[in-house]
Amino acid sequence: MPWKYASSGLVLAAALLAGCSSMSESSSKPEESVASSTDGYARCDAAAVQFAVGKPASAALLDQAKVKAGAQTARVLGPHDIVTLEYRSDRLNLNTDDAGTVNRVNCG
Structure with a gap:
Protein backbone atom coordinates (compact mmCIF):
# COMPACT_ATOMS: atom_id res chain seq x y z
CA MET A 1 0.00 0.00 0.00
CA PRO A 2 2.71 2.61 0.83
CA TRP A 3 4.38 1.87 -2.50
CA LYS A 4 1.12 2.82 -4.25
CA TYR A 5 1.08 6.25 -2.57
CA ALA A 6 4.77 6.84 -3.24
CA SER A 7 4.48 5.95 -6.92
CA SER A 8 1.40 8.11 -7.42
CA GLY A 9 3.24 10.99 -5.68
CA LEU A 10 6.17 10.58 -8.07
CA VAL A 11 3.85 10.59 -11.08
CA LEU A 12 2.14 13.75 -9.80
CA ALA A 13 5.50 15.49 -9.19
CA ALA A 14 6.72 14.53 -12.68
CA ALA A 15 3.52 15.86 -14.24
CA LEU A 16 3.89 19.19 -12.41
CA LEU A 17 7.51 19.55 -13.44
CA ALA A 18 6.68 18.68 -17.04
CA GLY A 19 3.94 21.31 -17.05
CA CYS A 20 6.30 23.99 -15.74
CA SER A 21 8.99 23.24 -18.29
CA SER A 22 6.60 23.25 -21.23
CA MET A 23 5.08 26.58 -20.14
CA SER A 24 8.46 28.31 -20.01
CA GLU A 25 9.33 27.16 -23.52
CA SER A 26 5.97 28.04 -25.06
CA SER A 27 5.75 31.45 -23.39
CA SER A 28 9.10 32.66 -24.73
CA LYS A 29 8.51 35.13 -27.55
CA PRO A 30 10.86 35.88 -30.40
CA GLU A 31 12.69 39.14 -29.82
CA GLU A 32 10.81 42.07 -31.27
CA SER A 33 12.42 45.05 -32.88
CA VAL A 34 14.80 47.09 -30.78
CA ALA A 35 12.71 50.21 -31.29
CA SER A 36 9.75 48.99 -29.24
CA SER A 37 9.61 48.70 -25.49
CA THR A 38 7.66 46.28 -23.36
CA ASP A 39 4.75 48.67 -22.84
CA GLY A 40 4.10 49.08 -26.57
CA TYR A 41 5.50 52.59 -26.96
CA ALA A 42 8.32 53.29 -29.36
CA ARG A 43 11.66 54.06 -27.79
CA CYS A 44 13.34 57.28 -28.69
CA ASP A 45 16.63 57.29 -30.60
Whole structure:
Protein backbone atom coordinates (compact mmCIF):
# COMPACT_ATOMS: atom_id res chain seq x y z
CA MET A 1 0.00 0.00 0.00
CA PRO A 2 2.71 2.61 0.83
CA TRP A 3 4.38 1.87 -2.50
CA LYS A 4 1.12 2.82 -4.25
CA TYR A 5 1.08 6.25 -2.57
CA ALA A 6 4.77 6.84 -3.24
CA SER A 7 4.48 5.95 -6.92
CA SER A 8 1.40 8.11 -7.42
CA GLY A 9 3.24 10.99 -5.68
CA LEU A 10 6.17 10.58 -8.07
CA VAL A 11 3.85 10.59 -11.08
CA LEU A 12 2.14 13.75 -9.80
CA ALA A 13 5.50 15.49 -9.19
CA ALA A 14 6.72 14.53 -12.68
CA ALA A 15 3.52 15.86 -14.24
CA LEU A 16 3.89 19.19 -12.41
CA LEU A 17 7.51 19.55 -13.44
CA ALA A 18 6.68 18.68 -17.04
CA GLY A 19 3.94 21.31 -17.05
CA CYS A 20 6.30 23.99 -15.74
CA SER A 21 8.99 23.24 -18.29
CA SER A 22 6.60 23.25 -21.23
CA MET A 23 5.08 26.58 -20.14
CA SER A 24 8.46 28.31 -20.01
CA GLU A 25 9.33 27.16 -23.52
CA SER A 26 5.97 28.04 -25.06
CA SER A 27 5.75 31.45 -23.39
CA SER A 28 9.10 32.66 -24.73
CA LYS A 29 8.51 35.13 -27.55
CA PRO A 30 10.86 35.88 -30.40
CA GLU A 31 12.69 39.14 -29.82
CA GLU A 32 10.81 42.07 -31.27
CA SER A 33 12.42 45.05 -32.88
CA VAL A 34 14.80 47.09 -30.78
CA ALA A 35 12.71 50.21 -31.29
CA SER A 36 9.75 48.99 -29.24
CA SER A 37 9.61 48.70 -25.49
CA THR A 38 7.66 46.28 -23.36
CA ASP A 39 4.75 48.67 -22.84
CA GLY A 40 4.10 49.08 -26.57
CA TYR A 41 5.50 52.59 -26.96
CA ALA A 42 8.32 53.29 -29.36
CA ARG A 43 11.66 54.06 -27.79
CA CYS A 44 13.34 57.28 -28.69
CA ASP A 45 16.63 57.29 -30.60
CA ALA A 46 18.90 60.03 -29.25
CA ALA A 47 21.58 59.30 -31.85
CA ALA A 48 19.23 60.47 -34.60
CA VAL A 49 18.88 63.89 -32.93
CA GLN A 50 22.54 64.80 -32.42
CA PHE A 51 22.09 67.49 -35.08
CA ALA A 52 20.34 69.59 -32.40
CA VAL A 53 23.49 69.97 -30.26
CA GLY A 54 24.79 73.53 -30.56
CA LYS A 55 21.50 74.99 -31.80
CA PRO A 56 19.28 77.34 -29.79
CA ALA A 57 16.32 75.53 -28.23
CA SER A 58 12.95 76.40 -29.74
CA ALA A 59 9.53 74.86 -30.16
CA ALA A 60 10.26 74.13 -33.83
CA LEU A 61 13.54 72.39 -32.98
CA LEU A 62 11.79 70.37 -30.26
CA ASP A 63 9.08 69.21 -32.67
CA GLN A 64 11.61 68.32 -35.36
CA ALA A 65 13.78 66.42 -32.89
CA LYS A 66 10.77 64.56 -31.48
CA VAL A 67 9.80 63.31 -34.93
CA LYS A 68 13.37 62.32 -35.89
CA ALA A 69 13.87 60.46 -32.60
CA GLY A 70 10.54 58.63 -32.83
CA ALA A 71 9.68 59.79 -29.31
CA GLN A 72 6.16 60.02 -27.90
CA THR A 73 7.00 63.09 -25.80
CA ALA A 74 9.81 65.62 -25.73
CA ARG A 75 10.94 68.40 -23.43
CA VAL A 76 13.58 71.09 -23.11
CA LEU A 77 15.50 71.04 -19.83
CA GLY A 78 17.44 74.01 -18.55
CA PRO A 79 20.52 73.65 -16.35
CA HIS A 80 18.60 74.57 -13.19
CA ASP A 81 15.28 72.87 -13.96
CA ILE A 82 13.89 70.44 -11.43
CA VAL A 83 13.03 67.11 -13.02
CA THR A 84 11.47 63.90 -11.78
CA LEU A 85 13.56 60.75 -11.61
CA GLU A 86 11.30 58.36 -13.52
CA TYR A 87 12.74 56.92 -16.71
CA ARG A 88 10.60 56.86 -19.84
CA SER A 89 12.13 55.24 -22.87
CA ASP A 90 9.71 57.08 -25.15
CA ARG A 91 10.67 60.62 -24.00
CA LEU A 92 13.31 62.84 -25.60
CA ASN A 93 15.22 65.41 -23.52
CA LEU A 94 17.01 68.41 -24.99
CA ASN A 95 19.35 69.69 -22.29
CA THR A 96 20.40 73.34 -22.57
CA ASP A 97 22.95 75.65 -21.01
CA ASP A 98 22.25 79.05 -19.43
CA ALA A 99 22.11 80.69 -22.88
CA GLY A 100 19.44 78.26 -24.11
CA THR A 101 21.72 76.35 -26.46
CA VAL A 102 21.27 72.58 -26.63
CA ASN A 103 24.38 70.92 -25.19
CA ARG A 104 23.12 67.34 -24.76
CA VAL A 105 20.41 65.09 -26.17
CA ASN A 106 19.21 61.99 -24.34
CA CYS A 107 16.19 59.79 -23.82
CA GLY A 108 14.46 59.19 -20.54
